[in-house]
Structures are given as structure tokens and as C-alpha cells.
Amino acid sequence: MLLYAQSxxxxxxxxxxxxxxxxxxxxxxxxxxxxxxIPISRLYYSAVKDKVNNLIP
Incomplete structure (x- = not known):
């Protein structure tokens, strides 16, 4: 389960x-x-990458 928040x-x-x-x-x-x-698991990497890239203007 991924946990998302605004930021x-x-x-x-x-x-x-x-x-x-x-x-x-x-x-x-x-x-x-x-x-x-901070370590990132393989399970979460894609979601983290997408979220970080979406923050970049």
C-alpha cells in the first residue's frame, strides 16, 4: 500500500x-x-520518481 499526502x-x-x-x-x-x-524500496521507486518529477516546474 502506498501512502500519499499532498507533499x-x-x-x-x-x-x-x-x-x-x-x-x-x-x-x-x-x-x-x-x-x-533515505532508502527507497523497489516497490515505491516509480511512485516516488513520478511524484518528485511532478513537483519540478
Whole structure:
């Protein structure tokens, strides 16, 4: 089950990230603007990528 919010998304249990704080994503992690690296599961990668890309103007 994917958890969506206006500006957040579940990337792997137990993490939910604020999409506005994502600096970069790779196949297995999201790098936040503060330098924190959060793992992204293969199950969630496509949804995270789509959501992050939709935020870019």
C-alpha cells in the first residue's frame, strides 16, 4: 500500500518523506536537502520518481 499526502510519500517502512525536501533520487535512495539519505524500496521507486518529477516546474 502506498501512502500519499499532498507533499509527502511513503518510500519504505517506516519512512515518509516531504517531497519538497528531496534534492535528488536514485534507484535505491532519496537525498534530502539536509544531506540525509533515505532508502527507497523497489516497490515505491516509480511512485516516488513520478511524484518528485511532478513537483519540478
Amino acid at each position: 509527502g510519500i511513503s518510500v519504505i517502512f517506516p519512512f515518509i518523506i516531504n517531497l519538497k525536501m528531496v534534492q535528488e533520487i536514485s534507484k535505491n535512495s532519496a537525498l534530502l536537502v539536509d544531506g540525509t539519505s
